[in-house]
Amino acid sequence: MENHEKAQEQLIKELAGMRRRVADLERSEAKYRQIEKALQESEAKYRSIFENSVEAICQTTREGNILMANPVFFRTLGYDSYDEMARSITNVYNDLYVNPEDRQRIMEVVKQYGAAGRFRTQFYKKDGSKIWVSFSIWSVHDAQGKFLYYQSMGEDITELKAMEDALRKSEQECRGIFENAVMGIFRTSKDGHYLMINPAGARMYGYGSPEEMMQSVTDMAHQIYVRPEDRKTVTGLVERNGFIEDYEVEHYTKDGGTIWASVNARVVRDATDAILYYETISQDITERKRLEQRLSAMSITDELTGLYNRRGFLTLTQQQLKIETRAKQDMLLFFTDLDNMKQINDTLGHKEGDRALIDVAGIFKETFRESDIIGRMGGDEFAVFAINTTDETQKILTTRLQNNLDTFNDRSMRPYKLFLSIGVAHYDPETPSSIDELITRADTLMYEQKKGKRHFV
Structure with a gap:
């Protein structure tokens, strides 16, 4: 009888243990389902971001093979689908980069710092034409630090690059005109200081260089104008009318002599209508x-x-x-x-x-x-x-x-x-x-x- 009671008690304990293990399993399964759901939601969110990003996104291996690319990426290159692009670009070194050495330089930066930001280079499009792109690239690792892939994100800046080149060319042309003009070109402040002078302008007043004239003249009204009140007259006309043309005035030169100048000037203002400076073109009409x-x-x-x-x-x-x-x-x-x-x-x-x-x-x-x-x-x-x-x-x-x-x-x-x-x-x-x-x-x-x-x- 005693043995029977002990067996029954042992059975009850084992049954309770089994129930606890079942409960633990049920809780673990619920937790697993929650984790799985969170992971699915995270993957869906990432996929949505990846697919709908306004920037081009691409994942590549160390060897330069493309693992994934979003629609903006392959469409930027002129392809209709990822599969079409994948058939044409088997390796980014040879098939994508106009200058493969650019890719190598980027990889060296990423290897050293883990990422490279806003790097500019040229890519080939489907039709063989070239585009300028600006992108960032970084390496992705798993929880154990194992390398997975490189991820890059960027945009087509071909139009921006063209505008920058045109602006740079325009600035160079303007600089050439400024430096080589036969007439004096000046930029002056409201209080009578020279901000810019071209070489012809410095020569016109007997100075060896624009820098010398800018350092020497600190008060145009009294150092340049034979009649100081003429400076006030000139600036007053420019401020009222926005410009003056062919205004004749007598000026001092470095050695104390005088010349007659024919002045064309305009005023430059900021967004609040405050005066930034005056721009002047002067011709020596002394003869x-x-x-x-x-x-x-x-x-x-x-x-x-x-x-x-x-x-x-x-x-x-x-x-x-x-x-x-x-x-x-x-x-x-x-x-x-x-x-x-x-x-x-x-x-x-x-x-x-x-x-x-x-x-x-x-x-x-x-x-x-x-x-x-x-x-x-x-x-x-x-x-x-x-x-x-x-x-x-x-x-x-x-x-x-x-x-x-x-x-x-x-x-x-x-x-x-x-x-x-x-x-x-x-x-x-x-x-x-x-x-x-x-x-x-x-x-x-x-x-x-x-x-x-x-x-x-």
Whole structure:
């Protein structure tokens, strides 16, 4: 009996133990299911990120074989599917990198630091064309530290690279223009300090280098401007209008001498409209100003119109021709006459003819720039010498002259209209011509227009 009770008690203990083990197994299974569910969710989340990332993602072996790639990656390379890409790219060293040595350099960095960030290189696309990419790459290991694969993430920067190259080229071209310009180019602060000076600008004021001038001049108003108030006038005009053109001012040079400068300037502001700096292009016009002063003592002005007479025009243009030729600047010579001058004199008298000439002179002054030289060559003939011109200048000036002439005729109460014939000769500094040759060419073109009755009306 006693043995039976002991056997029964032992059986009960074993049964309780089995129940505990079953319970433990059930708890372990539940925990396993939770872990498995979490793992599935994690894998799904990773897969979603991998598949829907806006950046190209790729996994590769040490040997350069592709293990996985997301849609952005293979589409960036021009493939329609991962399988199509996998058939073409068997090894990234040989089939993907334009410069395989780039891959080797990246791997050396990753080997040393575990990752390489934002590396730029070129990849081949499906059609054989090349693209620029920027990507990061790092090595992935398991919990025991065993290497699994390299993972990279990046983007196509071909358009960005093209814009950067274009910007760099533009900056180099601008720098070349800045350094080699024959006129002085300056950037100055509001308080009168030089921020940038090109070599021609330094030479213009007698300094050996831009650096020397920037270090020497700390107060432009008193060290550069002969009349300090002119600095305030110039900056005031620029700030009000945004720019000034052909403003003539007298400046000091390094040795205390003076020069005359023709200034073109603009103001540069930031997003809040605060002034950042002024940009200025200056031309030394000392020779012209001295010549003008000498000519002022001579009979160079046409008494009737106030323009230069033939002598003044020829003297001034010959000197300007030398200056502009040295500066390699194109120029234009306009030669015109008043078509109906004889009819006005014959029918209305010479006094009315004089009024017509004065009106034509006024139209020329309104049409042409202050830097251009305008003269009455005699009788009803006029000439204009336009300096520093471009291919578009002739069209701009002739159109402006036509419009001003039409406006005058529409508003005039005179019993006649003004009609002009015109000829234009182009001066190319590479094939120099004299003023007389330019006048002859322009005069011939003018009479061809007059003869063909293609009057400038």
